[in-house]
Amino acid sequence: MFRGKNYKASMELVPNEAVEAEKALELVVQTAKAKFDESIEAHFKLGVDSRHADQQVRGTVALPNGTGKAVRVLAIVKPGKEEEAKAAGADFAGADEMIQKIQTDNWFDFDVIVTSPDMMAALGKAAKLLGPKGLMPNPKSGTVTPDVAKAVQEIKSGKIEYRLDKTNIIHCPIGKASFGKDKLLKNFETLLAAIQKARPSAAKGTYIRSISVCSTMGPGIKIIARDS
DSSP states (O other): OOOOHHHHHHHTTSOSSOBOHHHHHHHHHHTOOSSSOOEEEEEEEESSOTTSGGGOOEEEEEOTTOOSSOOOEEEEOOTTOHHHHHHTTOSEEESHHHHHHHHHHOOOOOSEEEEOGGGHHHHGGGHHHHGGGTOSOOGGGTOBOSOHHHHHHHHHTTEEEEEOOTTSEEEEEEEEGGGHHHHHHHHHHHHHHHHHHTOOTTOOSOSEEEEEEEESSSOOEEEOOOOO
């Protein structure tokens, strides 16, 4: 595989062995050499089996320094609640007309949908379109709630969802390279604590098997995984 000179230069900074989180995040900032502000992601390989319902790991966490990414929020609310949702920060708000737009215009100019329980039946009409894209609201992710305005505010301020994929890995953004080591470390530690707390009771053996961080264009840097 062809690797550019920036990537090769970054690889020279990356140790073969796992390092402490603080050192890894210092290095990930140094290896973000692109001309744009690269996103920083954390990856957690867990010792669970995502095929079993009692071993799922999913939840939300508010990163203290946000993600640095502008998240476009669509609020599906009862008529008359649109202005309240927009005042809370929603980029788009509406009811049946927004659902219709998704269905007929194949419209997906948003990153997250927040809705109230009384609108879930109506939104279900678009489930076949939203589900495969990971956009269907879910109570476990805090996107189905009676307090839509609060949910919108939390998402806009840096609340993210973490979720186990089919390969038993959680991938999450923890900020931008411009944040610097200290802010990234705070976000990383907050996410790690949430994942540790979410350990399923059915999980046996080592729970967190490996951790790594990387920038958008940079190499992965392994972090010492302490299973606690």
